[in-house]
Amino acid sequence: MNLSKLQSIGWTHYFMQQLSVQLSFEALSAIHDTDAQTVNQYALFRITAIHRDRIQAIGESGSTDLMCPPEFHPTSQYIAVGDWVLTEKAEEHWRIKQIVEPISRLLRLSGEKPQMIASNLNYLWIVTSANQDFNVKRLQRYLTLAFDAGIEPVIILTKSDLCSETQLGEYLVQLTQLNCSLVHAISAHQNTGLTDLAPYLHAGSSIALVGSSGVGKSSLLNALAGTQQHVASVRGDDDKGKHTTTARQLFFINSVDGNPEGQVAVIDTPGMRELQLFNSEHGINETFSDIHTLALNCRFSDCHHAEEPGCKVRQALEAGTIKTSDFENYLKLLREDEYAKRRGLGNHEERKYQRAFSKMVKTMKKENW
């Protein structure tokens, strides 16, 4: 296989290590081999779209539909856009043999069920606009999502042309108080601030955009892609030159690091009206790291930060070193997390995934992979 080609769409040494753990020498040699005999048996693909009846993916020879065997059904519980899969040849088609263990996976609760949003992302662009959409509590929720998934959060304040310099400055001050050091203000309409995003647009990088409907996610992508020559390949499924955000789809824009082959994988998620978290304690503690650190020093380890003596959090609230609104949101998110945990929500997918994974390893061992 031509791994360098795959590297330009996000394949890294990490994924090869994951495969090395599970595959036999023969299968691994096939991946590395450029000899036609074995090359044609196996192929690696990156998932670009999951429809009810088909899975689209991109590999070294371009885009194709993949066959998905029953052990990966329902697909939404096993595979997400951005995942890498090892496939084997099945007559004229490629059949999924194994999902390569992802480096990160973005999940949320949807209708009380875990939903995989995307896999193998480097950056979560949290998009908010410089108008009435601006909402710190919502941003904290998105930050929690990123920290939980182990993805670097980047906050992008859009439509900077819609507000005064002073107002923009005020928004930025509020953003710098969040636990996210990567903050950028842009205007897609006026083409300002876009070059600041170059560090994220390196070859092999993968980015998902999240934010409420109408904050300007698609406009931002169009502005970034619009300066390039290969816009057509970016669109995926729409010949009108407009990216429609109705389904989750991974597409590519050219990298801006001087690598002529370099691509950046981008997932534009439909505006989420509500983002429900689960298994989020880690993310909440990271988002509110100042409160969490104080809470660790409360006299009682199970302190509710209410009336208990020796509560460091209350002391900080009274001294004004932490904000009441942050504390309220911290408690709210913890309550939600607790609720999900009590109802047993959220572990379902992970358990199923793990089960499928170990079953797969066993089968492969039996088949002498």
Ligand SMILES: Nc1nc2c(ncn2[C@@H]2O[C@H](COP(=O)(O)OP(=O)(O)OP(=O)(O)O)[C@@H](O)[C@H]2O)c(=O)[nH]1
């Ligand atoms: N003034 C101004 N308006 C903008 C800018 N970027 C986007 N808009 C407008 O905001 C509206 C929504 O933009 P979209 O890019 O469709 O927003 P979205 O976040 O992709 O929305 P969904 O696809 O529903 O999630 C459109 O009318 C855009 O023209 C900007 O930089 N400045």
Ligand SMILES: [Zn+2]
């Ligand atoms: Zn306390």
